[in-house]
Amino acid sequence: QKEVEQNSGPLSVPEGAIASLNCTYSDRGSQSFFWYRQYSGKSPELIMFIYSNGDKEDGRFTAQLNKASQYVSLLIRDSQPSDSATYLCAVMEYGNKLVFGAGTILRVKS
Amino acid sequence: DGGITQSPKYLFRKEGQNVTLSCEQNLNHDAMYWYRQDPGQGLRLIYYSQIVNDFQKGDIAEGYSVSREKKESFPLTVTSAQKNPTAFYLCASRQLEEGYTFGSGTRLTVV
Numbered sequence: 083q084k085e086v087e088q089n090s091g092p093l094s095v096p097e098g099a100i101a102s103l104n105c106t107y108s109d110r111g112s113q114s115f116f117w118y119r120q121y122s123g124k125s126p127e128l129i130m131f132i133y134s135n136g137d138k139e140d141g142r143f144t145a146q147l148n149k150a151s152q153y154v155s156l157l158i159r160d161s162q163p164s165d166s167a168t169y170l171c172a173v174m175e176y177g178n179k180l181v182f183g184a185g186t187i188l189r190v191k192s
Numbered sequence: 193d194g195g196i197t198q199s200p201k202y203l204f205r206k207e208g209q210n211v212t213l214s215c216e217q218n219l220n221h222d223a224m225y226w227y228r229q230d231p232g233q234g235l236r237l238i239y240y241s242q243i244v245n246d247f248q249k250g251d252i253a254e255g256y257s258v259s260r261e262k263k264e265s266f267p268l269t270v271t272s273a274q275k276n277p278t279a280f281y282l283c284a285s286r287q288l289e290e291g292y293t294f295g296s297g298t299r300l301t302v303v
């Protein structure tokens with residue numbers, strides 16, 4: 083069973099700060115990585131995906147991938163109270179199956 | 193609007209009863225997936241289907257069954273063999289290199 087590890091949190095940041103969410107994975111052969119946001123009682127929604135080493139930016143979100151260290155991160159700039167949610171890291175496994183971490187709870191305080 | 197529709201939103205099951213959760217998509221996606229989410233935990237894969245008339249077991253398939261007779265539909269049956277079915281069930285679909293698109297989920301409770 084391939085593993086995806088996340089700190090459960092909660093991670094608390096003040097409004098306007100940068101939130102940094104981290105994820106490690108066990109399968110060195112993994113090629114595709116995804117970040118989902120899940121509000122309480124709702125289904126996950128895709129924020130970003132990244133395939134290549136380095137950074138990928140989309141608005142206030144930046145995904146960072148380091149395959150050598152088997153590490154993926156998500157940075158949220160100018161954090162807003164509406165960003166408060168659980169963030170799920172997911173790794174695409176052989177057979178096109180997503181393996182999810184347990185998620186990190188983010189709380190943005192106004 | 194294209195999307196994935198799960199029904200019902202809430203479902204109550206009596207002990208020993210089989211129940212079926214519906215999942216329909218109009219995204220023309222080939223692959224469909226069923227996940228289970230327990231409080232404070234990540235999503236665990238129950239079953240998945242890459243094409244019509246074919247499906248594979250995921251990590252926690254015991255006590256569940258599926259069918260894939262149409263591209264648009266991937267129903268999940270929770271059988272009486274599943275001893276702890278209370279959870280949030282999520283259906284998803286996928287096309288090519290994209291991530292999954294999820295339905296709104298079904299919350300199943302044993303009464």
